[in-house]
Every structure is written in structure tokens, then in C-alpha cells.
Amino acid sequence: MEKRIAAVSIIVEDPESVEPLNAVLHEYAACVLGRMGIPYREKGISIICIALDAPTDTVNALTGKIGRLPGISAKAVWSRSSG
Numbered sequence: 001m002e003k004r005i006a007a008v009s010i011i012v013e014d015p016e017s018v019e020p021l022n023a024v025l026h027e028y029a030a031c032v033l034g035r036m037g038i039p040y041r042e043k044g045i046s047i048i049c050i051a052l053d054a055p056t057d058t059v060n061a062l063t064g065k066i067g068r069l070p071g072i073s074a075k076a077v078w079s080r081s082s083g
Contacts, residue, residue, distance in 0.1 A: 001055040005033075005079040008063055010048040014071020018046075021072060024065045025050065031058060 012018060025032070031054035038047045052059055059076050066074040 003053050003055055006052045006054065006059045006076050008050045008052065008059065008074055008076045010050070010066060010072060010074045012046040012048065012072050017069045017071050020069050021066060024062065028058065028062045
């Protein structure tokens with residue numbers, strides 16, 4: 001299956017969902033190129049960006065699982081080509 005580069009942006013508004021979020025990300029660790037997290041304490045949220053090299057279906061599955069967690073939203077953006 002053809003892989004593509006993607007970035008998934010995640011906003012965490014419910015600290016109770018951090019542990020389940022990390023469990024989901026661990027499931028997809030083989031596809032993760034890097035991760036950056038920014039705690040925005042004044043607003044009580046965290047912003048996370050995950051860089052991936054994975055098939056489209058895999059990125060969609062990951063984003064869907066993350067988006068179903070309470071208090072968390074996620075969106076993916078894609079490279080135009082597979083590299």
C-alpha cells in the first residue's frame with residue numbers, strides 16, 4: 001500500500017483523555033516520524049502535532065480514533081505526493 005507524509009494536529013481540552021490518547025498514539029508508533037506538544041496553560045489546553053509516514057487508511061484510522069476521544073479534536077493534512 002502506498003505511503004504518504006501527513007501531519008495530524010490535535011487539540012486536547014480534556015486532561016482525562018491524555019492517557020487514552022497516548023495509548024492510541026502508541027498503537028501507531030511505527031508510522032510516527034515525530035511528535036511536538038505545546039501546553040497552553042493559560043487556556044487549559046494542549047496542542048500536539050504528529051508527523052507520519054503511513055498509508056492513507058492508517059492515517060484516517062488514527063485520526064478517527066483520536067477524534068472519538070472526549071475533549072479531543074484532530075485533523076490531518078497531507079503531502080501532495082507519496083514522496
